[in-house]
Amino acid sequence: MADIQQGVLHLVQDKLPLVLSTAAVFVAVILFQTFLAKNPLDAIPEVGTELGSNEKRRQAFLFNSRALYTEGYQKFKDGVFRIVTSRSKSPVVVVAPKYLAELKKLPDDVLSFDGAIEESMHAKYTLLDVGNPAIPHTVKASLTPALPRLSPALSDEVRLSFLSELPPCEGWTPIRINQKLLRIVAMVSGRIFIGSELCRDEEYLDAAISYTIELTQARGAVDKLAPWKRPFLASRLPEVRRVAERFKQADAFLRPVVEARKKLGPDEKPDDMLQWVMDNQGRFGDDSSAKLARLQLGLSFAAIHTTTMTATNAFYNLAAHPEITTDLRSEIRDVLAAHDGVMSAPALQAMKKVDSFLKETLRFDPPGVASFQRKVLRQFTLSSGQTIPAGVVIEVPSMAISRDAAIFPDPERFDHLRFYKLRQDARERGEAETAAQNQFVSVSQSSLTFGYGRHACPGRFLAANEIKMIVATAVLLYDMRLVDGVTERYPNLVFGSTSVPDPTKEVLFKRVAE
Known part of the structure; x- marks a missing residue:
């Protein structure tokens, strides 16, 4: 039994540098993904940041969402913007109506209608x-x-x-x-x-x-x-x-x-x-x-x-x-x-x-203030080059459009x-x-x-x-x-x-x- 234990000990000692180096690489990857990797949402501007914390922006959405959507629509009329809502656990990305023609062609395994309803209706x-x-x-x-x-x-x-x-x-x-x-x-x-x-x-x-x-x-x-x-x-x-x-x-x-x-x-x-x-x-x-x-x-x-x-x-x-x-x-x-x-x-x-x-x-x-809600299941890129990551909910600012x-x-x-x-x-x-x-x-x-x-x-x-x-x-x-x-x-x-x-x-x- 002592010989077996001694053999295992030598084996571990021999492999320890490899084990430690592998663990170090694994930890480094996790740290990079968590703290250093670029978040694709960072490239999408957000409205309401001047309000402060996410909770304050969520409260603003609850009681004055029309102003937030109108602000985003006017500032980013041909692009996209983010907004903090109370409806969804996922980030919400609002997309200009000019992209609807290409969005409607994406399959359900990319944009999920049901997934958006599940979140918005809890x-x-x-x-x-x-x-x-x-x-x-x-x-x-x-x-x-x-x-x-x-x-x-x-x-x-x-x-x-x-x-x-x-x-x-x-x-x-x-x-x-x-x-x-x-x-x-x-x-x-x-x-x-x-x-x-x-x-x-x-x-x-x-x-x-x-x-x-x-x-x-x-x-x-x-x-x-x-x-x-x-x-x-x-x-x-x-x-x-x-x-x-x-x-x-x-x-x-x-x-x-x-x-x-x-x-x-x-x-x-x-x-x-x-x-x-x-x-x-x-x-x-x-x-x-x-x-x-x-x-x-x-x-x-x-x-x-x-x-x-x-x-x-x-x-x-x-x-x-x-x-x-x-x-x-x-x-x-x-x-x-x-x-x-x-x-x-x-x-x-x-x-x-x-x-x-x-x-x-x-x-x-x-x-409602928005329409065409979809849960993004797979990342895709708009014709403008803007990447929309998986995990977000997209929508179109229908109320702002109706008053344009x-x-x-x-x-x-x-x-x-x-x-x-x-x-x-x-x-x-x-x-x-x-x-x-x-x-x-x-x-x-224009009628959504x-x-x-x-x-x-x-x-x-x-x-x-x-x-x-x-x-x-x-x-x-x-x-x-x-x-x-x-x-x-x-x-x-x-x-x-x-x-x-x-x-x-x-x-x-x-x-x-x-």
Whole structure:
């Protein structure tokens, strides 16, 4: 045994110089990478450095993000800049819109749409179902093609919802319209998502509306936590716990509906999103009622949250500019007279002034300061030579773009005919593609609310139909104005990356003769 120990000792002594030199090289490499290697982010300028620490810049983002994005956009209009946000654990790099054409060509293993959503919505903690292919597939393959045949039914649902949710309004009546629109949008969306027999069910409406609110609250609560605290505290937040409980309640509500539908024959199946998903769920894996409940809540969040915000913004604009209502009402009446009084798909397409008004609403009050969020999974280089490293989230400053005078003359003025005139001028020049780019549903480098590229919102066609029907129906039924003493349009509330209409404000409604 002593001989063996002596032999091992000699071996170690012989190899010790090699071991030490290897360890020294390893330590040197680590030190170089940690302290001496050039950080690729150092070549990207950062806005808000004058504010001091990262925490101070994070607070500035929470309460004045628009100023930070506008500053960066104006200083680095043809380049990129960094910004400290509260949404993501990854550094955020803001890219000029001129690069969108090349960015949209990069594959998903370079730029990840789902990865950006997971971070911005804190999906790890809020349990948002990200990346499930069933929803985009069903929306593109089944929902969008079905819109022409479903438009009359949706229009009826909109009108019934207004008459049931709003009081008679025989005189000027104050209404907190955001609350009413939540229910109206939930009913109308539910007509598509879960069917006519359930879209007015109070249990469904509570689940759809409450989940939208609760998920937004959960995201906001996690936003307020410093990133290093989130792994320890986020899952214990009461807002996050409420989201988890909502999943259980939705499953309990939906399970008997799903089980009943599984027993239906081919000719008995309803024509709605729930059935389309059920028919295709086998190809996407789990077809349990719990999974379908999460999918339905995900659909409700995507539809109700964004559609209600845009519709509320539209109503605030109508109340602040009553002359717009008069102009739109004339167009709507003429269009319906030419389409047998039905808000069919062709009729909605013919409402070009309504379309322009809604697109101007998106331009003037977009739902966020940035768009085209993507997580960078592999480093790439822009045509300018600027390297974007892996691990960052990129985005485009959509709100700053929408107020750029070089793109939109007189950008601080709300012009409901702005895009109507652009379409008219383009058609007169024979530029059909340019005219099409100025439609409400169109995406371009200057209109980014619905995203850009292959991941542009697939549900925007349904959203456009719903919002047009809601606005057109309201314009036909009511006059609108601001409450007494208010002379200007209610300002939106900006918190972090989001801009939302103040849900507490009232609008005066008065029924008009039809």
